[in-house]
Amino acid sequence: MNLSPAQTFAISDITARAGDLSDWTATIFGFGETAWREYRSAAWYVERLRAEGFTVEEGSAGMPTAFCADWRNGPESDGGPVIGLYAEYDAVPGNCQAASPRREPRAGLGYQAGGHTDPHSGLGMAGLGALLAIKAAMLAHNIPGGLRFTGEPAEKVRGSKPIHAAAGYYDGLAAILSFHPFYMLPMCNTVRWDTHCGAAYAMVYRFICDAPEGWGLHDGAPIPQSHSAVRAPGANDALTLMYQASKALREAMLPHQGGWSISEAILTAGQATADNLPAGLAEVQYMIRVPTIAMADQVTAVLDRNAAAAAAMTGCRWERHWVCKSRHGLANHAIARTVWEAMQAVGAPVWGEAAKQVAREIQANLGLEPMAEPFIDEMSRLIDPEAAEAILRRDLPPSQANSTSDDYTDMTWHAPTARFYVARPALKALAGQAYPAWVMNALGGIPATIDPMVQTAAKILALSALRLLEDKPARDAAMAEFVTRTGGGVGGSAWTAPLCDYPPPIHFRWPEYITTPRGQDWWIPSAMPGA
Template sequence: MTETAAQAHAIAHIDTHARELSAWTSTIFDFGETAWREYRSAEWYVKTLRDNGFSVEEGSAGMPTAFAAHWSNNGGGPSLGLYAEYDAVPGNCQAAATVQKPRDGLSVHAGGHTDPHSGLGTAGLGALLAIKSAMERHGIPGTLRFTGEPAEKVRGSKPIHAAKGYYDGLDAILSFHPFYMLPMCNTVRLETHCGAAYSMIYRFICDEPERWGRSDGAPIPQAHSAVRAPGANDALMMMYMSSKALRDSMLPHQGGWSISEAILTAGQATADNLPAGLAEIQYMMRMPTIEMAEQVTAVLDRNAEAAARMAGCRFERHWVCKSRPGLANTALAKTVWQSIQTIGHPRWPEEARAIAREIQKNCGLEPMDNPFLAECEQLMDPDEAEAILRRDLPPSQTHSTSDDYTDMSWQAPLARFYIARPTLAGPAGFRYPAWVMNALGGIPQTIDPMVTTAAKVLAHAGLRILQDADARKAARAEFDERTGGGIGGARWIAPLCDYDPPIHFRWPEYVETARGRDWWIPSSQR
């Protein structure tokens, strides 16, 4: 399809503002804020959007670090949804440097961007502003919505936004993610989308410890020399061990699925002999289907009840997320693929290659003429990517891995695509340490090509959707067919979110104390 003047304007806009995009990406990278605690990142986005003429709802859907921005041109017209993610991951604090070191003033235990969402969000923002500029210049009617999506790493905000109606009424949603697994690199997903994800926190509470070892009617017992009664920590450990022991039996040995756990802490350190009164463990499961997730939830519930009874506790289950498996829309995917073919893959200049070679040298390798993975600088045909992805899946498995963009796909036609992030090649059998990928996601010379390329694809495809009624009609027809009649249709899956945003737990964060700004997890370096 011939490129329109509006699309050409948007691409030029991104090139003109490339330095700003680079600075914005570095800003969010340096914040490194983790799930549900992205205060400075959200504040930055809200201010930037308002400065550029958007109306913004802060704290959307009851999530303090979420937002929903809106702008309309000439009234009426089609509507397009884009979004930003900006959460980082605890324990991955890495400077934008060619050696392993945390960002200044922090420990390696602090938050850091791994995917990186710092570039994901600014690519979306760059595209948004380019589309807006093109709409104004060329008089294109329509509405742009841009949501701030915190806590993606725990599948946090999108199921909640979906349940609260923030994606309703959109003609299309474009979902970009940095490449993170082959063959999904410089391509778009077709049929096999991400699956369901459930996550919950089991909280064990010891209101009154068992009176083991105490004599009836005795005065104050010798508590400090008696064996301590079991409490919340004991219940948590029994939950942890029993669930791990049963993991292989929870689901069939077929299809990709995973169950991960994390023990939350609440600062209850004590040298006394009293049993812990509170302990929490979080589970995250990634399943192809909702039915599999429900089956595992039932097992975990039974384990929690048994552990609590043995330790003289009670338990509570609090949802972190319940997200649906993805709904494909090949018509919209092919529209985006046309834009990817027009824009092309990222291109890394010699300056970026020199930086990559320095990292290779610091990892004990012989620097390569072309240090980047070959697939980063190639386009992958979506049909070929689909075939490769399905090689490792049983024929009956329709979804693979998980991501919460899937909740958007049930509220409006959605296309999911991937643009290469800088990834290094290496000798057979060699595996780079995690800090390398994290650093490459923060060094401007290496991450900027991904950001600008993704922004151009988003802008190019977004304007195609706004200007091409036939493309919108095809995407909507497929959405209605797959859902059996659109939202509320016979095959439509309603939002699973029946819980409040889980913002009140002890999620890792930065804290201000008399000692200054610090990370809440103790560091061995201090």
């Protein structure tokens, strides 16, 4: 791939910003804020983007920790193409880890606080680094068009993109570029080809015991109140029944097909005021990852029946509240080829001696023999998208069009979208050996180990975006394929409309940092003893 002057300019700009991007990545890593509660992270991006000349809408689509930033080179009436990029910045509860070669939480916190696992801290900063370089190159080389950069909270529960999509934030874009850190083979240092991620539903089932006196009625009259009187089991028992019934019926929900998963998390339990009163409120969240929307609907119907049965047995009523309804992904070979060419021009990330020293220190701290070459070899190799696709398909039935899940898929129905992966640092393991989870989290926060991924991904994003801005035939080819696959573009005969028919689920008791007379804490008590 011969780079244009603008692309060469962008590469130099990203390299020149390496120190800033490293510091900024560490900043977001240090915040470690989790889904729907990324207050400091979102505020940081908004402030930075405004300082860089972007017009920023805070709280986009009704989500307090989302944003939408726009910039255009030239008057808007010129109608130049607009390219979409984005940042994610949510962390995961229970994964608090310092940027350290040993297991330790961030200062003043315990392990149950939030921590970056993927890491979205590096994902978002690669997007921002690319965005600033593209803007600088457009100005320097007088390239018309625009940039849209969305802040996407709560990706771990597939949160914001279905909501942004339904609210029209991706409409009218010439292309969207979606990067994610990766290390699972074969989808490492490559672009997705045919098999994009599948559908995902997430919901909270709420059990409320607000009329317990009616549960024990006999012959029309309640048993007189006493400590020995019959009483409603209440919301805790409803939640327990729901939890166990859904576990027991999991194999029957979608038996032996499709590569699907379902996971649960208890959000709220208790609310009783004395030991003889039934718990008044309990909530459990489910996340369903399936290849198709029809499968997600089937599983939801089973969960609804389980909730109704559990409520009836315990003197409760039940409610279902949506967290996410995310569509399956749509392939686009034309834009995938454009990004693959950019990836070949940039190459895979390379970890230098400083990073290797960190890796060896981790190995030594775990009682392992430090390796001369501690990183997995494939982390620094590219794999052709069609070759990766062939490997991926070995484990999938021919009828299955989508696999695993991620909410970028909602973007694919509104503009030509490329999904690509750049390796994050991962360590080699000997046979019978496994690294604890904190190792990956730490590698995602230590500058020497995470910066190569951020630099590489930013350059691929920048080259791809500038190619699409400068090369009308490449841009038109991607849009033509999008129109064909959707049966006419947005609203076409083969188009899948947004599934989001719910408000942003921001009012649940999602884990978050709080300030108390004791200082900053996590709502699941997690301050270190003596802190």
